[in-house]
Every structure is written in C-alpha cells, then in structure tokens.
Amino acid sequence: MTFTFLSGLSETVDQYDAYILDLWGVVHNGHEPYPGALDCMANFQRHGKPTILLSNAPRTNGFVVEFLEGIGVPRSAYDFILTSGDMTRSVLELQDHELIRDAGKKFYQIGATRDKGLDDGLNYARVFEMSDADFIICTGLVDDTVETPENYRALLLEALDHDLPMLCANPDLTVMRGLVKHYCAGAIAALYEELGGRVALFGKPYAEAYRRALQTLNLPLDSRILAIGDSMRTDIKGARNAGMDCVLVGGGIHAEEWGIAEGEMPSMEQIDEISHLHGFTPTYVMSHMVW
Structure with missing residues (x-):
C-alpha cells in the first residue's frame, strides 16, 4: 500500500x-x-x-454554521456545507427510507439539546416515553463529557422490546474535543445493532x-x-x-x-x-x- x-x-x-x-x-x-x-x-x-x-454533525447546516462562526471559522471561508443532520432531515421530510416508510410520526430522541433542526417545520412529534414512539432518532449522548454507550443499554433494551427502528444522525464512534475523546451517536447505534436493533446511519x-x-x-x-x-x-x-x-x-x-x-x-x-x-x-x- x-x-x-x-x-x-x-x-x-x-x-x-x-x-x-x-x-x-x-x-x-x-x-x-x-x-x-x-x-x-x-x-x-x-x-x-x-x-x-x-x-x-447531527444538526442541520445552519446550526453548524452558527457554531463554526462562534469558534472563529467565518461563513466566508468555504463555499458549501453539508451535514449528516441534513441527510437525516431529508429522510424525515420524504419519509422514503424503508425503516420509517410505514412508521408513524412519533419519535424518541437520544441526544443533547444542542442537536437541533432535524424535524423543524415537519409534521413529527417528539415523545418522551419509549412506549409512545414509532422510531428513534439518535444524535448522540445527552452528556458526552461523562457518559458512555453503556449508560444507554437499559434504554436500548426497552426500545428493542418495542422493535423500534433507529435513525442515526452521526455515524462517528468518537470525536476528539481538544485533547479529550468523547463518544458519538454511532457508538450508541453500534450497541443497538449488537443487541439486535434495526439501524440506519447517515453521513x-x-x-x-x-x-x-x-x-x-x-x-x-x-x-x-x-x-x-x-x-x-x-x-x-x-x-x-x-x-x-x-x-x-x-x-x-x-x-x-x-x-x-x-x-x-x-x-x-x-x-x-x-x-x-x-x-x-x-x-x-x-x-x-x-x-
């Protein structure tokens, strides 16, 4: 090589x-x-x-542009931006993926409050009980500074009991924030697949x-x-x-x-x-x- x-x-x-x-x-x-x-x-x-x-990034591009400007990367520095969040939103908008094509409109989200924009303006409802959901959207860990995917095992087992498919808006397993490694949505999706869950990854x-x-x-x-x-x-x-x-x-x-x-x-x-x-x-x- x-x-x-x-x-x-x-x-x-x-x-x-x-x-x-x-x-x-x-x-x-x-x-x-x-x-x-x-x-x-x-x-x-x-x-x-x-x-x-x-x-x-498990957010639509406008939120990423805002984040980049906040850390010193101006919008004028590049021509285009495309995120895995944009791709996930497109699937939600078209409802054309096999995992949710015949599903309802209620989703349970696993992720931090900063993960925004995926369902904005679309006819979906976020629910907060797994038993009420038609599918899961995974954008990451709620607090990736202290949590690992194992913190979600019980929740994923509950989702598996309801046979809920998962849309994963970030296939990355980990990311470096400064010199510290943090888990990403892909690590939760990998655990759900390991448990027998159905997963679609975007990006x-x-x-x-x-x-x-x-x-x-x-x-x-x-x-x-x-x-x-x-x-x-x-x-x-x-x-x-x-x-x-x-x-x-x-x-x-x-x-x-x-x-x-x-x-x-x-x-x-x-x-x-x-x-x-x-x-x-x-x-x-x-x-x-x-x-």
Missing part, C-alpha cells in the same frame, strides 16, 4: 478541481480552528478551488453523502476531487469507495492511538499498520491541513 507524505496542500492545488473537507479533526478541534486551517481555506478560494464542508462513509456533496459542488462528472479527513473509518473509507483521492491528517481522531501530539506527522510504519488494518490506504498523509 503506497501513499505520499505532504508538507502542505499547495502541492496538490494544480491536480484537483475542488476539495471536500471534514470539519472536526481537520478544520477545528471543537474549540478553535487548527493553526493554518483558515489560511489553507483562503488559498483554496484564491486559486478558484471550491470547497464543501462534509460533516457528520460518511456512506455513498449518499458523497453523491450529495458532488451534486452540491455542481461540477462536471469527470472533476478531480480531493477529500481531506482525520478518520480512516469514515473519511478515508468513504472517499476511497467514491473513487476519490484523499488526505489523512494525523492530528485528529487517530492521534491518541499513535501517541502523537496535535501538529505531529504519523510515521510511515503507523500509516502502514492502520492501512493494513482497514484494508485501504489514503492517497496522502499530512500532520494538519496547512497550505
């Missing part, structure tokens, strides 16, 4: 027509933009390369996320796209399955397992090992998204 180390994305600008950027672990760490990220995005714009932020690495990203970019089918992410399981797998070149940044989700600090480059041996583990390899590897 071969890959190339990059010192900066300026080395790629003549090879690609547009960029797909992950957010958490690439653009920011949950508190602030990574050093050099905004400069890199400004250089994409300077060279006429459109960018779309493709995020597994990366699934093909629909990349189809919608390309549709949003509105570029010719033969356009050369470079996807940048920090997770082999979602970003790199999704890009590879979509036939796209991709960059794995080392300062995100895998930094802890590699024992490296933010801004450090993983070693060739570490990339070889994780590539063999997953069965695919990134096109490029770099420490952080810098120009």
